[in-house]
């Protein structure tokens with residue numbers, strides 16, 4: 001091989017090795033959602049359920065859950081969902097309206113295959129850095145179960161419960177046999193230097209205030225199972241390119257962007 005051919009071959013090899021890395025280092029969803037401030041209406045209710053304390057302005061924009069990450073498009077009886085966003089001084093607030101014909105929690109142990117029970121999944125990347133996060137706190141994939149337990153993988157590579165200092169949830173079911181539930185979740189924005197072994201009061205574990213953030217990485221999804229061994233549908237808020245759309249639990253590049261106003 002001549003010297004020129006050798007250099008050309010090395011250049012092609014270099015491109016093959018470098019291009020996939022470059023592609024993975026781009027944010028894939030540049031749609032920006034905007035959150036509006038939510039008023040805490042009555043301080044006397046500060047110990048009550050958050051659904052009573054936080055009332056959204058009815059004019060607040062809603063966003064659809066309409067990206068089919070796992071499973072074909074469900075019919076409107078099986079699943080439909082939308083959500084709106086707001087924030088208080090210390091937390092992001094999500095109000096998701098979900099229609100699901102059968103509410104299913106087949107595994108009472110909150111750490112056992114929780115993604116295969118009905119759950120709302122909140123993807124958060126408070127510094128909007130993107131990047132891998134399955135076994136780190138670079139970003140979060142909070143799975144909120146019907147019993148309000150919030151679980152994600154941590155650096156221990158085992159699932160852990162984060163309900164206490166990270167999320168407060170109320171799941172309200174409408175009366176008269178309606179299949180609609182309202183999930184109101186108040187979620188703190190914890191930084192990537194969060195340490196599981198330290199107390200919630202430790203400085204590293206202090207959440208950042210939404211008003212001090214410009215943009216955060218954000219997506220929302222619902223895992224719908226109506227009694228099968230595994231979840232039947234996984235419906236997200238952002239498009240995910242490629243064949244494997246189940247990326248959110250490990251790849252913060254697929255999150256959208258949420259801007260506070």
Ligand SMILES: [Ca+2]
Nearest residue numbers: 078100101102
């Ligand atoms: Ca369903």
Ligand SMILES: [Ca+2]
Nearest residue numbers: 105107108117
């Ligand atoms: Ca469960």
Ligand SMILES: [Ca+2]
Nearest residue numbers: 127129138139
């Ligand atoms: Ca991050």
Ligand SMILES: [Ca+2]
Nearest residue numbers: 100102225226
């Ligand atoms: Ca279900």
